[in-house]
Amino acid sequence: xxxxxxxxxxxxxxxxxxxxxxxxxxxxxxxxxxxxxxxxxxxxxxxxxxxxxxxxxxxxxxxxxxxxxxxxxxxxxxxxxxxxxxxxxxxxxxxxxxxxxxxxxxxxxxxxxxxxxxxxxxxxxxxxxxxxxxxxxxxxxxxxxxxxxxxx
Numbered sequence: 001x002x003x004x005x006x007x008x009x010x011x012x013x014x015x016x017x018x019x020x021x022x023x024x025x026x027x028x029x030x031x032x033x034x035x036x037x038x039x040x041x042x043x044x045x046x047x048x049x050x051x052x053x054x055x056x057x058x059x060x061x062x063x064x065x066x067x068x069x070x071x072x073x074x075x076x077x078x079x080x081x082x083x084x085x086x087x088x089x090x091x092x093x094x095x096x097x098x099x100x101x102x103x104x105x106x107x108x109x110x111x112x113x114x115x116x117x118x119x120x121x122x123x124x125x126x127x128x129x130x131x132x133x134x135x136x137x138x139x140x141x142x143x144x145x146x147x148x149x150x151x152x
Contacts, residue, residue, distance in 0.1 A: 041101055041150045050140050051095045054109055057136050058091030061116045064132070068124045076122045083119055087112040098144065103151040106144055113137030 065084045090112040097105025117133035120126075144151075 043099075046143065047147065050143050051099055053136065054098065054140055055092045055095040057140075058088030058112065058116065061120065061133055062088045064129065065120060065123060076119070080119045080123055084116065087116045087119075098151075101151050103148075106141060106148075106151065110137060110141060 062084045065081070090108055094105045094109035094112060097108065099105075113134060113136075117130050120129045120133050
């Protein structure tokens with residue numbers, strides 16, 4: 001009888017050691033098998049193209065602003081040129097953030113697009129440029145809104 005007990009005890013100890021070793025090798029094991037797994041994030045070609053357009057949007061608007069710079073300096077001054085390049089950088093940062101599925105990237109892009117639109121209208125006074133600044137942002141945010149649940 002005592003041999004059976006010692007054999008069981010040895011089996012339990014070796015099983016406990018194996019379990020501890022497997023936990024040490026893979027510390028990110030889920031605690032329960034019934035935990036929901038995160039949704040798989042898929043990026044379609046359309047979304048990839050849209051994110052490239054986000055990065056280019058700010059650069060194109062900065063070029064448009066630079067083309068009306070003479071008139072813009074008389075209306076709003078040099079701070080607007082600095083703000084346009086800052087919002088262009090914000091567009092690029094937003095595109096990278098959205099590539100990595102960060103929700104704040106969408107918000108940053110929306111804010112940057114509005115700031116760019118305001119500066120363009122103040123500098124040129126042309127309402128057509130307002131639509132040129134805001135329409136791409138509205139389209140991009142609409143397309144990305146379909147994948148909103150995948151953003152963190």
